[in-house]
Amino acid sequence: xxxxxxxxxxxxxxxxxxxxxxxxxxxxxxxxxxxxxxxxxxxxxxxxxxxxxxxxxxxxxxxxxxxxxxxxxxxxxxxxxxxxxxxxxxxxxxxxxxxxxxxxxxxxxxxxxxxxxxxxxxxxxxxxxxxxxxxxxxxxxxxxxxxxxxxxxxxxxxxxxxxxxxxxxxxxxxxxxxxxxxxxxxxxxxxxxxxxxxxxxxxxxxxxxxxxxxxxxxxxxxxxxxxxxxxxxxxxxxxxxxxxxxxxxxxxxxxxxxxxxxxxxxxxxxxxxxxxxxxxxxxxxxxxxxxxxxxxxxxxxxxxxxxxxxxxxxxxxxxxxxxxxxxxxxxxxxxxxxxxxxxxxxxxxxxxxxxxxxxxxxxxxxxxxxxxxxxxxxxxxxxxxxxxxxxxxxxxxxxxxxxxxxxxxxxxxxxxxxxxxxxxxxxxxxxxxxxxxxxxxxxxxxxxxxxxxxxxxxxxxxxxxxxxxxxxxxxxxxxxxxxxxxxxxxxxxxxxxxxxxxxxxxxxxxxxxxxxxxxxxxxxxxxx
Amino acid sequence: xxxxxxxxxxxxxxxxxxxxxxxxxxxxxxxxxxxxxxxxxxxxxxxxxxxxxxxxxxxxxxxxxxxxxxxxxxxxxxxxxxxxxxxxxxxxxxxxxxxxxxxxxxxxxxxxxxxxxxxxxxxxxxxxxxxxxxxxxxxxxxxxxxxxxxxxxxxxxxxxxxxxxxxxxxxxxxxxxxxxxxxxxxxxxxxxxxxxxxxxxxxxxxxxxxxxxxxxxxxxxxxxxxxxxxxxxxxxxxxxxxxxxxxxxxxxxxxxxxxxxxxxxxxxxxxxxxxxxxxxxxxxxxxxxxxxxxxxxxxxx
Numbered sequence: 001x002x003x004x005x006x007x008x009x010x011x012x013x014x015x016x017x018x019x020x021x022x023x024x025x026x027x028x029x030x031x032x033x034x035x036x037x038x039x040x041x042x043x044x045x046x047x048x049x050x051x052x053x054x055x056x057x058x059x060x061x062x063x064x065x066x067x068x069x070x071x072x073x074x075x076x077x078x079x080x081x082x083x084x085x086x087x088x089x090x091x092x093x094x095x096x097x098x099x100x101x102x103x104x105x106x107x108x109x110x111x112x113x114x115x116x117x118x119x120x121x122x123x124x125x126x127x128x129x130x131x132x133x134x135x136x137x138x139x140x141x142x143x144x145x146x147x148x149x150x151x152x153x154x155x156x157x158x159x160x161x162x163x164x165x166x167x168x169x170x171x172x173x174x175x176x177x178x179x180x181x182x183x184x185x186x187x188x189x190x191x192x193x194x195x196x197x198x199x200x201x202x203x204x205x206x207x208x209x210x211x212x213x214x215x216x217x218x219x220x221x222x223x224x225x226x227x228x229x230x231x232x233x234x235x236x237x238x239x240x241x242x243x244x245x246x247x248x249x250x251x252x253x254x255x256x257x258x259x260x261x262x263x264x265x266x267x268x269x270x271x272x273x274x275x276x277x278x279x280x281x282x283x284x285x286x287x288x289x290x291x292x293x294x295x296x297x298x299x300x301x302x303x304x305x306x307x308x309x310x311x312x313x314x315x316x317x318x319x320x321x322x323x324x325x326x327x328x329x330x331x332x333x334x335x336x337x338x339x340x341x342x343x344x345x346x347x348x349x350x351x352x353x354x355x356x357x358x359x360x361x362x363x364x365x366x367x368x369x370x371x372x373x374x375x376x377x378x379x380x381x382x383x384x385x386x387x388x389x390x391x392x393x394x395x396x397x398x399x400x401x402x403x404x405x406x407x408x409x410x411x412x413x414x415x416x417x418x419x420x421x422x423x424x425x426x427x428x429x430x431x432x433x434x435x436x437x438x439x440x441x442x443x444x445x446x447x448x449x450x451x452x453x454x455x456x457x458x459x460x461x462x463x464x465x466x467x468x469x470x471x472x473x474x475x476x477x478x479x480x481x482x483x484x485x486x487x488x489x490x491x492x493x494x495x496x497x498x499x500x501x502x503x504x505x506x507x508x509x510x511x512x513x514x515x516x517x518x519x520x521x522x523x524x525x526x527x528x
Numbered sequence: 529x530x531x532x533x534x535x536x537x538x539x540x541x542x543x544x545x546x547x548x549x550x551x552x553x554x555x556x557x558x559x560x561x562x563x564x565x566x567x568x569x570x571x572x573x574x575x576x577x578x579x580x581x582x583x584x585x586x587x588x589x590x591x592x593x594x595x596x597x598x599x600x601x602x603x604x605x606x607x608x609x610x611x612x613x614x615x616x617x618x619x620x621x622x623x624x625x626x627x628x629x630x631x632x633x634x635x636x637x638x639x640x641x642x643x644x645x646x647x648x649x650x651x652x653x654x655x656x657x658x659x660x661x662x663x664x665x666x667x668x669x670x671x672x673x674x675x676x677x678x679x680x681x682x683x684x685x686x687x688x689x690x691x692x693x694x695x696x697x698x699x700x701x702x703x704x705x706x707x708x709x710x711x712x713x714x715x716x717x718x719x720x721x722x723x724x725x726x727x728x729x730x731x732x733x734x735x736x737x738x739x740x741x742x743x744x745x746x747x748x749x750x751x752x753x754x755x756x757x758x759x760x761x762x763x764x765x766x767x768x769x770x771x772x773x774x775x776x777x778x779x780x781x782x783x784x785x786x787x788x789x790x791x792x793x794x795x796x797x798x799x800x801x802x803x804x805x806x807x808x809x810x811x812x813x814x815x816x817x818x819x820x821x822x823x824x825x826x827x828x829x
Contacts, residue, residue, distance in 0.1 A: 025544045026543075028536055028537050108534070111609060113542060114543070116544070117543035124547055124548070124551035128551075160562045161562075163558070164558045168554055174617075178617060182612040182613050185612055186605060187534070215623075216621070216623040217624070217626065217627040219624055226561070227764070232757050233763070234760055235631060235764050238643060238669060240668045241639065241668050242764065243638070250627055250631065313647075313649060
């Protein structure tokens with residue numbers, strides 16, 4: 001990002017960043033680390049995106065054309081793992097790093113050195129994961145959910161490297177989350193009570209709590225896998241008294257809170273942007289907080305809705321169905337609050353607002369298909385079809401990813417001091433919006449018609465919608481090159497931004513200069 | 529209230545070194561495990577160099593933090609950050625054990641009874657007809673072929689043999705060590721460094737004693753009971769739960785030993801200024817609570 005030039009001479013409290021590569025290697029500055037996270041996440045987004053395009057190219061027409069089925073499985077697995085752990089999660093951590101200290105009026109994150117460690121583990125972890133492509137037997141090929149025994153008895157040897165890579169990603173997430181929680185609990189400016197915190201901060205406080213609660217469970221799951229594969233235990237092997245379904249229980253006990261980890265910060269972002277461009281105060285602040293907390297708590301008791309067809313006792317099927325449907329209540333509160341905030345507002349449609357409105361609408365579509373999937377008897381039809389793929393891509397791409405893009409457009413004037421090119425931004429939005437819907441909406445139809453997910457080939461009757469979906473995917477993919485161009489152009493220069501940037505923006509980060517000085521709030525501001 | 533500056537180090541080399549160490553450590557570990565049984569593998573050297581780099585970097589990192597503290601760079605607010613940080617770290621450890629206790633709960637209440645033909649999913653009995661559910665699972669469903677059979681479990685042997693039962697002694701040793709570390713804390717608060725060192729020394733000794741007893745128990749299991757990692761789900765849960773607990777005892781014991789050496793060699797810690805020790809003692813109490821759970825759910829029930 002842009003170098004912040006402040007020459008205060010000998011005043012060692014207010015100097016700018018170090019020069020050269022070591023600035024990034026040794027940094028303890030939350031803004032530097034935030035930028036590292038964001039760039040890393042964008043690189044992973046492109047790598048995972050290319051993998052998605054390999055998948056969509058193969059599925060463009062029935063039959064096997066481009067890749068071997070074994071390689072297709074590896075692309076499928078790595079696409080999922082990279083997008084979840086490499087793209088979406090680090091992007092939110094990057095935003096947290098950039099924004100939370102400024103939003104709460106803190107000089108930096110609470111534990112700055114550990115913050116740097118949390119980031120630098122990630123490039124190594126993903127180097128290990130990607131290097132498995134070149135190992136004997138190929139990369140992991142068992143899907144991002146790595147169900148046993150596919151990931152144990154039938155796994156390629158590279159699974160051991162996958163396991164350790166997940167271990168250190170988990171360590172990075174746990175340290176990152178501890179940092180976020182400690183910063184929020186301990187570093188708020190005087191006067192900023194919990195219920196005065198910006199919603200993005202609230203959303204991250206809850207997300208960090210979820211992360212610390214479930215990343216260790218994932219570590220436990222992969223450890224059991226490691227022991228089953230190499231040391232003769234039988235956690236997931238019925239021959240020794242274990243159960244492959246046990247893996248699914250442990251995995252989804254992690255996995256369901258994990259999917260909320262990828263959406264809660266998006267809720268925070270949407271709240272800020274909608275409020276700003278509606279030029280109104282957010283409707284129902286405290287209900288937003290309580291809704292996020294309820295969603296987080298409920299996320300611990302819904303995991304088995306991913307497993308309705310594995311043979312659960314009836315009582316479990318019913319419990320997990322009702323508990324899952326209950327989540328629609330707090331989520332509905334949030335959606336209605338956003339709509340009510342826009343109601344009678346003086347709305348302008350700058351790029352962040354376009355992404356935020358698309359987020360609300362398309363995330364809601366993904367939420368509704370989620371409700372359909374929650375209905376146990378109906379799920380027996382939908383389970384493991386493209387309907388599920390459509391559902392979670394609707395909540396993750398126009399949900400999480402759109403919110404991240406909205407956040408980048410919204411805060412990039414604060415980060416770089418320059419306004420992005422509004423015309424290009426809108427073009428990027430409309431291309432992405434069109435691409436994402438062409439890609440994923442038809443997948444609802446082919447899923448309901450019975451096309452199973454995770455196969456490189458399919459029956460002829462699914463051909464038309466698959467071809468359309470592939471065209472959409474390439475449109476969406478190509479439009480992200482435009483995004484990269486816009487961001488680079490903004491970093492290089494552009495119309496200078498004012499401190500407040502947006503007419504309706506409020507919050508501490510808009511009280512400092514644009515670009516934000518390298519060190520902000522070395523003495524805490526007073527919040528009334 | 530006067531405002532103190534929150535200390536943010538300008539730059540630090542330790543994190544990137546630790547990340548590199550961690551990278552070597554896991555690459556070496558994964559390579560070593562994949563190459564088990566091969567004679568021409570060099571992965572172990574990567575593992576050892578990673579471990580060494582990890583230890584050395586942590587040493588210098590902690591040393592830097594301690595020196596900053598002694599130099600008075602850290603404000604009360606920064607110290608509070610360490611307190612919160614340690615508490616949440618322990619919470620993450622709790623959740624790690626929760627995964628293994630959850631697995632134990634699941635196999636005992638669901639998968640093993642179902643394999644034995646009991647309960648709502650008793651249909652699973654068709655896989656190995658004649659398998660009867662019991663806990664501990666001494667004879668596995670696929671008896672004798674996939675998994676070796678144990679002769680005996682580690683469970684409660686009855687009152688008659690209680691005194692010869694190692695887990696009981698383990699419990700006594702570990703619970704006592706939680707008390708002695710508390711005595712050490714009290715002594716420190718009363719500014720009695722001599723008594724502090726004595727009680728902390730006793731705690732470290734008890735930690736070592738516990739690890740010794742645990743090693744003896746494992747030896748008995750492997751040599752005399754035929755109970756191994758390979759003996760089905762009972763062996764799996766038994767060794768993984770007690771093994772990870774034992775590993776945490778070693779980590780906690782190491783932390784306390786480091787605190788002891790800091791106190792003895794450098795006269796660190798005073799009645800109001802000893803969070804390093806306090807964090808280690810929290811960790812020790814946490815390890816102790818995990819043992820109580822283990823004693824209940826792995827050994828007794």
